[in-house]
Amino acid sequence: MTDVSRATAAEPQPARPLPIARAINAGLRRAMAENDRVLLMGEDIGPLGGVFRVTEGLQAEFGSARVLDTPLAESGIIGSAVGLAMRGYRPVCEIQFDGFIFPGFDQITTQLAKMRNRYEGRLEMPVVIRVPYGGHIGAVEHHQESPEAYFAHTAGLRIVSPSTANDAYWMIQQAIASPDPVLFFEPKAKYWLKGDVDTEAEPFPLHASRVARAGTDVTVVGFGAMVTTLLQAAEIAEAEGTSVEVVDLRTVSPIDYGPLLESVRKTGRLVVAQEAPQNASVGSEIAATVAEQAFYSLQAPVLRVSGFDTPFPAAKLEGLYLPDADRVLEAVDRTMHY
CATH class of the missing domain: 3.40.50.970 (Thiamin diphosphate (ThDP)-binding fold, Pyr/PP domains)
Structure with a gap:
């Protein structure tokens, strides 16, 4: 024992x-x-x-x-x-x-x-x-x-x-x-x-998403390592006058859409970010679901930022392949100007 x-x-x-x-x-x-x-x-x-x-x-x-x-x-x-x-x-x-x-x-x-x-x-x-x-x-x-x-x-x-x-x-x-x-x-x-x-606090539910940073102009959503990148992008955007709300999905399946839909209905804009290729991805599913359930709240199309639809490249090219704060900010700028 x-x-x-x-x-x-x-x-x-x-x-x-x-x-x-x-x-x-x-x-x-x-x-x-x-x-x-x-x-x-x-x-x-x-x-x-x-x-x-x-x-x-x-x-x-x-x-x-x-x-x-x-x-x-x-x-x-x-x-x-x-x-x-x-x-x-x-x-x-x-x-x-x-x-x-x-x-x-x-x-x-x-x-x-x-x-x-x-x-x-x-x-x-x-x-x-x-x-x-x-x-x-x-x-x-x-x-x-x-x-x-x-x-x-x-x-x-x-x-x-x-x-x-x-x-x-x-x-x-x-x-x-x-x-x-x-x-x-x-x-x-x-x-x-x-x-x-905090080993004594009541843990957050396993299959629940959460708002990692509050904002009013654009919602960005991701999970895992991508959340750090989104928070970096949100900080840069704030300095440039755009308020970005970051939603940490936490669970890929089943997805808790509640906080995400609430955020999109507030901001009217959504950028979905992931390291995986875009085709037939989790990001694609999120974009489709938000378009179905929050269509009348959207002021611009849902945009996706992802890895490219290619095999993962040699290590020296990973910086070009993987989404970074600049690529997220480019999508934020695009959705703000629709």
């Missing part, structure tokens, strides 16, 4: 600043301390602590039976997690890089996503799949991609992505507690972005 008092002692104090990576680590530690059915699985997550050191120290604390180094076989990792969940465990799987998830795609979309519905709700599937995703780390292809739309299209999966350390701490615990499978997309370029983590 886990030494709960020891694990709790390792918790960060309320409102202590932590990087996102350490916040996820603290959230995993707390979940494991509170429930000995929670276990971690992945490549090099044991003594090494994963390539991004997110699980650092957890095997030493909880043992190799609960923090398992697996073979390089994503299909095997996910397939094993399905079996463990059927036996009452709550496995948390780490996919080492976003582009490595595809060998496990069949297990995720045809088994994990369908299992609870197949049993008419009698069988829960509390499996979390942690996916470091996105660019800005200067890596090669298969290491900087944003594959969230593939999974958002699959009914039965929940998909979330924190943008702050506090969200990361609480959302990983909420994902583990979910009776449904959750893909936990971690913005790896922001792993060392610090923020206050």
Whole structure:
């Protein structure tokens, strides 16, 4: 059994600043301390602590039976997690890089996503799949991609992505507690972005979007690493006389449209931003839904800012491929002049 008092002692104090990576680590530690059915699985997550050191120290604390180094076989990792969940465990799987998830795609979309519905709700599937995703780390292809739309299209999966350390701490615990499978997309370029983590506060609901910055002229919306870029763009726009409201989606599926629609009805304008390519994307879905539900409030077309519809380029070209504050501001200027 886990030494709960020891694990709790390792918790960060309320409102202590932590990087996102350490916040996820603290959230995993707390979940494991509170429930000995929670276990971690992945490549090099044991003594090494994963390539991004997110699980650092957890095997030493909880043992190799609960923090398992697996073979390089994503299909095997996910397939094993399905079996463990059927036996009452709550496995948390780490996919080492976003582009490595595809060998496990069949297990995720045809088994994990369908299992609870197949049993008419009698069988829960509390499996979390942690996916470091996105660019800005200067890596090669298969290491900087944003594959969230593939999974958002699959009914039965929940998909979330924190943008702050506090969200990361609480959302990983909420994902583990979910009776449904959750893909936990971690913005790896922001792993060392610090923020206050309050371990005593009431956590924000898992599947709820929020206004990250209030504004009156234009709404911009994104999730994960994109939120930092949107906040940077909003600050620049404010200095130039345009008030930008930033909505942090937090959940890619199911999307909480309430705060977003309320914001659009106030500003009359919307820019949707994402790192993924634009075609058939989460951004496309948001644009379509807002056009349907807030059409008479829109004073300009919904604009999208995204990666290009090409494979992810060589690292030296990522700055041209990925949306930055300048590209967001260009879209803000366009929507203001319709």
